[in-house]
Amino acid sequence: MDLDTVKERAGPREFSPADDLPEEYRKAATRMIEFHANSEIMGAYLERPFIREAPSIDRKLAFSAKVQDEIGHGQLLYRAAESLGVKTREEMLDDLANGDGKFLNCFHYPMEKWPETAMIAFFVDGAAMRRQATLRRTSWEPYAHAMDKVCFEEGFHVKHGESILAELMNGSKKEQEMTQEAFETWWPRIIQFFGPTDEQSTHHGFASQVGLKQKSNDELRTAFLNQYIPKAEKYGLEIPDEPRIRENDEGNYEVVEDDLDWDEFFTIAKNEYEPGVGQINGRKEAQEAVEWVRETIEGGPVPSGNQPPQAAD
């Protein structure tokens, strides 16, 4: 199939491994899905310590299940990416370990305190939900198919995140203050989740022409702000003065982009931001420590659990 035909036909779930697709399409789709899969793994890496920190058994169970779900999403997404025939899962995981694999900006920052878990589980996952919901209509069918399961489980994560946030904001003054502080730290990063405006985005044009991307960065950011600013306020969070957010003539929220630190964002995008580098290497070291197991089981069946993973609730 040539590129013009791809662009002509590009519609929801239009292409599958049965189609003979041009290299440009397969590479762009691989890049996008690999980024998504890597983000699941690095998000799980960031949240794992909070399984232990959770201040009740129920929260601990939900956190363990959430981290497990994310590893499961990574597994599904790597499979959807592999099906494009550009890279194997091992190559993608190796690239993630050696610092070549790219992933979401938010997961390059450290997470140290419990109230920050609400920032990830409610706001970042909520932002991810907005994007993922549109990806159920992406043109690469295996990706869209993976999104069905991912979206279903992410729904539970966001609900759990909201429950953590509500509890903190109804808690002691100290809890409320810690949560507001976490919010101020994370808010600009969360807005940057959607990337730069469409004019500045490198890959946007092609990805939307071939139906991989369904909505632009700007549309998704606006939809997120419209939904989450009222929610943040409902729980008693104060929206920081910067970045400035204005309501435009159509009643939509709009961010003053210059108020955000784009140097930091692009340093992160190159995997050169310090805490992120530490997190990439931390995961790499943990993976190197079990290299001997992978060597032992190579070529034979891998013992697996017999139970379906539970959903977080």
Place this chain on the structure above:
Amino acid sequence: MPAFDSPASLDDEQAEALEALLLELADDEYVQAERYTEWQVRAPTLESDLALANNAQDELGHARLWYDVLEDLGHEEHELIYEREPDEWRHSTLTERPFDDGDWADVILRHYLYDVAEELRLEALEESSYAKIADRVGKIQNEEAYHREHAENWMERLADDDESSERLQDAVDRLFPHALTLFEAGSADLEETIVEAGFRDASLAELREEWLSIVVPYLDELGLETPVSEIIQYDDYDLEVTDDTLPEVRGRDGTHTEAWEELHAEFTNTYRELERSEATKIMAKPE
């Protein structure tokens, strides 16, 4: 018909014995789960990561069921988990031992030794005279059924390779003594009451004998040595473990290895930092 359908039907000594039994059950599961969660995002493959996470959640779920029974005896979750001093915990020292980086052989062996013991212990609780225990055993057994099989699959895989078999042997040398504390009694008197009242219908000594008769030949078949000697008497034989095989600390009596204080400080950290006085329930109380 179980003899005891509520805490009100117990005398003081029985209530104390029941509490001791439940704490051992709950604490074992809880601490075992805490250690399993360390492997999330660190297991050798995505598939094994998912499997260990299942184990962690199963054990946590079981801990939750046993702590819930303790609530009938007047306890509350926040007090049991977040406000109890480290030396008031009653889990076996097997469950609290830390892992060296990447020591997958350790977690697999621990998984195996623990789950064989768990199977036997649950069998001995099936007919418990305390109704709520008997009620909950079935649900737990359904989930545990997969655990031993999963552990054995991995044991056999690791034992089949020289390097990983050596790692398994190191783990046996370190963990076997701690596994024996699973069958120690916190107090001999209470252990006697537990059996007499029929809360558990086998004694710890009987459970230990049965456990040895399963794990020792199994490990032997995999080429792994244990600190257990066979005493042959005419046509019968016994497996003997000398007392000095056991670690100095026994877990069940509140004495623990150093690693425990650190682990305890970690999982109570947020609760203390937020100055909480309650543990949030988000799921319905178990039936």
